[in-house]
Amino acid sequence: MKRPPIVCVVGTSDAGKTTFLEKLVRELKSRKLRVGTVKHHGHEFDIDKPGKDTWRHARAGADAVVISSPTKFALVRNV
Template identity: 65%
Template sequence: MNRSPILCVVGKKRSGKTRFLERLIPELKRRGLCVATVKHDAHGFDIDHEGKDSWRHRRCGADAVCIASPDKVALVRSVDREPAPEDLAATLLAHADIVLTEGYYRSGHPKIEVHWSGTHAKPLCAEDDPAQANVIALVTDDPVAVDVPCFASDDAPGVADMVCALFRL
């Protein structure tokens, strides 16, 4: 089975991960790639609101509920364990050329860390944390001495070049 490559965009809270993804995704799309994203939420979320038909379907026992409209589809499914990015990429996101995650910093997948000096003194990859072993680049507003390539926060084209070369996209 051909699996989509997974790249995790990680960083401390309020480091600019979403803002950077808002720059990187259009750059990858301009290159003709089908891009899927996964937002990791360690605290849980709810899009199935009480009283709505989909909520009522789940409340009465449906294991999965799919909501479809002419321009989008959403799936709500209970799981026994938190799905790994590779499980999502192989099933729900198999159509994508690349899967970008926001989060999953403890995964073994390649990671780009986003660091904003106005919020945190040093990036995760400068700390002695084995979970950061797969950081392949740092996107930052402040040059930091680390052993990976550094990119400015507005250099989505440079990061996209590196990503496309890494995954041969």
């Protein structure tokens, strides 16, 4: 299987990385390519709320938790 190219964009705050990536993603999608992005955040974060079901599943020991809705899903795994 052919491996897809991986592009990494790095720069200081307010350098225009996000604006560039928005344009790059739109261009690649216009060429009918599949595109995925990863946003690194330098600080800890949690997308589910303490006490809610997905939070409880993770705290119970689940290796991965998927949060889904009719329009989106997110996979949460500890690293």
